[in-house]
Amino acid sequence: MKTTTITAAIAFAILLITGTLFRVFAPEHCDVGDRKGEAGAVSSLFEDADSADHEPGPAETEPAGRAAMKLQELKKKMSDDGADFGAMMKRLQERLNSSPDGKISEKDILGVIPPEHAEEFKKIINEMYYPGTINDKENQQ
Amino acid sequence: MKRTYFLFVFAMLFAFLSGTAFASRAAVIFIEMEHEDSDEQALEETSTVYITSVRLAKCYDRLYWLVNTSATKDALIETMQAALNGYDTVDAYILGHGGMQFFWCHFDDRFYVDDIIGLKTLKNSDRLRFVYIGSCHSWDVADEFIEAGAVSSIGSAVKMSNFPFYPNFLYYFGTKGYTLSRALGLSQVPLVDDFRIRGDKTLRITTEK
Numbered sequence: 143m144k145t146t147t148i149t150a151a152i153a154f155a156i157l158l159i160t161g162t163l164f165r166v167f168a169p170e171h172c173d174v175g176d177r178k179g180e181a182g183a184v185s186s187l188f189e190d191a192d193s194a195d196h197e198p199g200p201a202e203t204e205p206a207g208r209a210a211m212k213l214q215e216l217k218k219k220m221s222d223d224g225a226d227f228g229a230m231m232k233r234l235q236e237r238l239n240s241s242p243d244g245k246i247s248e249k250d251i252l253g254v255i256p257p258e259h260a261e262e263f264k265k266i267i268n269e270m271y272y273p274g275t276i277n278d279k280e281n282q283q
Numbered sequence: 284m285k286r287t288y289f290l291f292v293f294a295m296l297f298a299f300l301s302g303t304a305f306a307s308r309a310a311v312i313f314i315e316m317e318h319e320d321s322d323e324q325a326l327e328e329t330s331t332v333y334i335t336s337v338r339l340a341k342c343y344d345r346l347y348w349l350v351n352t353s354a355t356k357d358a359l360i361e362t363m364q365a366a367l368n369g370y371d372t373v374d375a376y377i378l379g380h381g382g383m384q385f386f387w388c389h390f391d392d393r394f395y396v397d398d399i400i401g402l403k404t405l406k407n408s409d410r411l412r413f414v415y416i417g418s419c420h421s422w423d424v425a426d427e428f429i430e431a432g433a434v435s436s437i438g439s440a441v442k443m444s445n446f447p448f449y450p451n452f453l454y455y456f457g458t459k460g461y462t463l464s465r466a467l468g469l470s471q472v473p474l475v476d477d478f479r480i481r482g483d484k485t486l487r488i489t490t491e492k
């Protein structure tokens with residue numbers, strides 16, 4: 143009787159352990175979805191990415207990627223409006239070179255862009271940051 | 284007498300600590316996205332200047348800019364020397380086009396791995412600390428910057444875009460002060476970016492060389 147009870151207890155324990163191990167290691171039981179799981183694998187190539195307090199997942203990076211596309215659209219719009227990119231760059235270089243410590247204000251940089259496009263330019267740049275970064279009020283320049 | 288002695292020791296200690304904590308830092312920023320001298324990438328270059336300026340102005344005592352026509356091979360070497368002569372710690376941010384074992388300078392000039400290793404012959408080259416290379420296949424030249432004396436460098440193992448990786452990396456590394464590895468891990472776009480670190484992964488913007 144005693145032996146039977148012990149055997150049953152051991153069998154039950156083995157069953158519990160197997161179940162737990164299955165839950166932990168079987169891929170279909172991972173908490174993360176497929177894409178995020180793959181992203182985790184890529185990130186793990188880079189040491190302590192896993193210790194980060196906020197790792198952007200694919201859903202969060204999409205708006206940032208879209209912002210990069212918007213910059214191309216703005217360029218086309220500016221080109222259609224006859225913007226002189228060469229002159230714009232020359233003005234920017236002059237401003238950078240005239241600063242003794244190389245530091246120029248945000249206003250000085252935006253000032254080289256035609257005024258009707260400057261605000262949109264700034265908005266697009268801000269959208270490139272992942273949520274919770276530069277868009278926080280405290281982190282704005 | 285004792286009080287004077289203690290005051291003197293404290294003053295010396297304060298002077299030493301101040302010197303250590305506020306060692307001067309400079310960054311050389313090389314932005315060249317249209318090496319063929321067309322004006323097609325001016326907006327990308329302007330946005331890169333904007334992002335870099337906003338994020339790094341507070342992190343360095345001096346920013347050296349090489350943008351578009353001033354981003355030549357000779358100017359890069361000369362500016363690196365000027366920065367190394369004038370500051371205790373020098374970082375470099377290189378953004379542009381590149382291929383395996385080189386990146387492009389203005390006027391269709393290439394900066395090859397041998398040119399990078401040659402930076403070691405500059406005076407005070409031991410002051411070079413960190414190099415960000417934002418060009419396609421820049422992982423191929425990242426170890427040459429380590430050979431040239433840098434503590435850490437970052438490069439991409441694949442064809443890449445600096446947007447949105449670069450602004451986010453500057454935010455985490457420069458503004459937040461995270462370690463390189465943490466800043467890189469937070470800034471990568473999964474399955475798209477493949478930026479990697481050579482050398483010390485624990486380096487922070489405040490780490491003194």
